Amino acid sequence: MKYEVDLLGFYGKYGGSFVPELLHANIKELENNYKKIISEVAFQKEYYSLLQDYVGRPSPLFYAKRLSERYKTNIYLKREDLNHTGAHKINNTIGQILLAKRMKKNRIIAETGAGQHGVATATVCALMGLSCIIYMGEKDIKRQAPNVARMKMLGAQVRAVSSGSKTLKDATNEAIRDWINNPIDTHYIIGSVVGPHPYPEMVTLFQSVISEEMKKQLMDKIGRSYPDRIIACIGGGSNAAGAYYHYLDNNKVELVSVEAGGLGIHSGKSAASSILGSDGVIHGSLTLLMQDQDGQIEEPYSISAGLDYPGIGPLHAHLIRTGRTKVLYATDLEALTAGFLLAELEGIIPALESAHALAALEKINFRKQEHTVVNLSGRGDKDMQAYMEYKNRKKDGKK
Amino acid sequence: MGKNRLDKLFNQQKEEVLSIYITTGYPKIDSMPILVEALANLGVDFIEVGMPYSDPLADGDTIQYSSSIALKNGINLDKYFEQVQYVRSKVTIPLLFMGYFNQLLRVGIDAFLSKCVQSGIDGLILPDMPPELYEKKYKATFEKYDLSLSFLITPTTSDERIRLLDKLSTGFVYVVSTSSTTGNVTAFSDEQVQYFKRIKKLKLNNPTIIGFGISNREKFLIANKFTNGAIIGSSFIKALKHAQNIKTTTEEFVTKIKKG
Numbered sequence: 154m155k156y157e158v159d160l161l162g163f164y165g166k167y168g169g170s171f172v173p174e175l176l177h178a179n180i181k182e183l184e185n186n187y188k189k190i191i192s193e194v195a196f197q198k199e200y201y202s203l204l205q206d207y208v209g210r211p212s213p214l215f216y217a218k219r220l221s222e223r224y225k226t227n228i229y230l231k232r233e234d235l236n237h238t239g240a241h242k243i244n245n246t247i248g249q250i251l252l253a254k255r256m257k258k259n260r261i262i263a264e265t266g267a268g269q270h271g272v273a274t275a276t277v278c279a280l281m282g283l284s285c286i287i288y289m290g291e292k293d294i295k296r297q298a299p300n301v302a303r304m305k306m307l308g309a310q311v312r313a314v315s316s317g318s319k320t321l322k323d324a325t326n327e328a329i330r331d332w333i334n335n336p337i338d339t340h341y342i343i344g345s346v347v348g349p350h351p352y353p354e355m356v357t358l359f360q361s362v363i364s365e366e367m368k369k370q371l372m373d374k375i376g377r378s379y380p381d382r383i384i385a386c387i388g389g390g391s392n393a394a395g396a397y398y399h400y401l402d403n404n405k406v407e408l409v410s411v412e413a414g415g416l417g418i419h420s421g422k423s424a425a426s427s428i429l430g431s432d433g434v435i436h437g438s439l440t441l442l443m444q445d446q447d448g449q450i451e452e453p454y455s456i457s458a459g460l461d462y463p464g465i466g467p468l469h470a471h472l473i474r475t476g477r478t479k480v481l482y483a484t485d486l487e488a489l490t491a492g493f494l495l496a497e498l499e500g501i502i503p504a505l506e507s508a509h510a511l512a513a514l515e516k517i518n519f520r521k522q523e524h525t526v527v528n529l530s531g532r533g534d535k536d537m538q539a540y541m542e543y544k545n546r547k548k549d550g551k552k
Numbered sequence: 553m554g555k556n557r558l559d560k561l562f563n564q565q566k567e568e569v570l571s572i573y574i575t576t577g578y579p580k581i582d583s584m585p586i587l588v589e590a591l592a593n594l595g596v597d598f599i600e601v602g603m604p605y606s607d608p609l610a611d612g613d614t615i616q617y618s619s620s621i622a623l624k625n626g627i628n629l630d631k632y633f634e635q636v637q638y639v640r641s642k643v644t645i646p647l648l649f650m651g652y653f654n655q656l657l658r659v660g661i662d663a664f665l666s667k668c669v670q671s672g673i674d675g676l677i678l679p680d681m682p683p684e685l686y687e688k689k690y691k692a693t694f695e696k697y698d699l700s701l702s703f704l705i706t707p708t709t710s711d712e713r714i715r716l717l718d719k720l721s722t723g724f725v726y727v728v729s730t731s732s733t734t735g736n737v738t739a740f741s742d743e744q745v746q747y748f749k750r751i752k753k754l755k756l757n758n759p760t761i762i763g764f765g766i767s768n769r770e771k772f773l774i775a776n777k778f779t780n781g782a783i784i785g786s787s788f789i790k791a792l793k794h795a796q797n798i799k800t801t802t803e804e805f806v807t808k809i810k811k812g
Contacts, residue, residue: 171681173679175708178709333732436609447659448658449623450654
């Protein structure tokens with residue numbers, strides 16, 4: 154495996170643990186325990202049984218016939234949108250809550266952007282009877298109201314974050330500060346493959362169930378365990394990491410990561426973190442991020458709250474810089490259009506995040522015999538307001 | 553040891569070393585040189601000169617707030633080094649850069665440290681510099697420029713790790729008084745005092761300075777029983793927030809700490 158972390162937690166030059174000493178003991182405790190715990194038979198049994206009976210896995214791999222006809226190729230959708238709570242995020246929160254329980258933590262904190270990770274965390278906390286605090290940017294609270302209501306109904310306390318850009322980056326800062334201030338009883342469930350080592354590796358492993366299932370499902374459908382291409386959106390990159398994981402060493406599989414182009418990647422209003430980014434440290438890991446010449450982290454923009462993040466996970470930085478993944482981007486408009494197209498052709502309303510992955514279908518030259526999997530990371534219920542505003546603008550003849 | 557001003561200070565003075573933290577660009581973009589001169593004239597021993605950062609993970613609300621105001625005021629690295637260079641021509645007090653690793657990484661570690669030396673900085677405090685990486689990759693560069701780097705230790709740091717951080721630190725070891733972000737504490741608890749005693753017993757090679765939550769003369773004096781001195785940050789920044797005249801406010805603040 155060329156794409157595993159080294160002893161200090163680096164993927165090639167990216168990753169590591171750049172955290173204040175105040176966090177060192179917390180991180181070390183996690184690092185020392187988590188591999189042992191998650192490889193225990195009892196843990197694995199409980200994890201997979203919850204994934205099956207509570208989350209509803211395996212998630213289907215659906216052959217999208219009309220979409221395939223349109224692009225004159227074979228397109229499959231990995232239906233993470235059908236998971237309990239409506240996105241891939243719960244694969245990770247189930248794993249981390251079981252870990253937290255075994256580490257005797259009774260207070261759970263998490264950050265959230267689109268609210269999907271917040272909901273997935275609030276859900277598993279309710280399931281296990283642990284107290285739950287979710288940090289969420291003020292701006293995201295406004296644009297993802299349905300998810301805020303869900304978190305509250307599930308018993309979580311949602312704390313509004315008003316620093317910086319008031320989005321995911323700042324919510325993550327606040328969650329980290331909370332963990333610094335509560336080092337003994339608290340576990341921090343990071344929602345993406347970001348943060349200090351061992352988080353990127355751990356979240357990747359919990360999400361890798363996506364590609365694990367894909368192997369079997371493809372074998373049944375096309376008689377071989379791998380596709381020609383996998384397309385996934387990346388903000389931090391957890392759904393992409395999970396969809397890629399078991400194919401990282403198989404160079405026959407092209408991996409395509411789609412970043413949020415916002416209003417256009419050169420508009421100054423985007424979240425195309427690797428395309429516009431350079432080496433830097435964010436939330437405790439060295440990766441590619443959007444920053445100015447002084448190393449001040451820039452405020453990203455995307456219509457999709459889940460992709461509105463100025464960095465990417467260090468695994469992705471490594472995959473991109475070594476040429477293993479190919480990066481495309483989709484603008485707000487392209488994503489919205491792709492969302493409507495999927496609704497029209499396949500009867501599925503995708504999350505705006507996943508709509509970015511679908512938008513990339515327009516930018517790829519497919520061969521007829523190829524098999525492409527799009528990781529449909531979440532469902533679009535939470536984004537209905539944005540979809541409807543777009544539709545009404547179109548109806549009024551404005552752009 | 554070279555001619556580093558911080559080393560000189562600790563060679564001459566072992567007790568009641570008083571350091572003040574300021575945020576460059578706060579409250580006004582050009583306040584820093586005025587504050588440094590005032591603090592030096594009042595007999596403060598060294599100054600932590602903060603360079604605001606967009607994502608200051610180790611800072612509490614007060615310093616975060618001052619950083620965001622300073623960045624809005626238009627402070628940047630060029631202006632920071634210009635102001636340091638200007639004030640260095642007027643004072644000999646040791647000045648430490650306080651900031652985050654990414655600020656160095658972006659410019660390049662060697663280039664950044666070279667700028668520090670040229671402008672008159674004596675050392676750095678970088679809360680998120682990983683010690684293992686420092687030892688492997690950056691220690692030699694810090695030594696080349698004769699710049700100190702003070703690592704932080706906290707109540708959750710094991711004795712063994714404290715020894716490691718003491719070995720890697722130059723200048724002094726920064727004793728974080730609490731397992732908490734800055735400015736969160738009103739009085740020392742018994743646990744904190746036990747922790748200070750543990751540090752004192754370890755007889756570290758470097759001088760020790762307590763920071764985080766030192767808000768008044770009483771706490772400054774307690775800190776001095778166990779270490780070589782203390783750094784005051786948040787409570788001075790708070791005082792500046794409502795200052796009519798930053799010089800007068802600084803005089804009143806430092807006098808209260810030093811004389812009660």
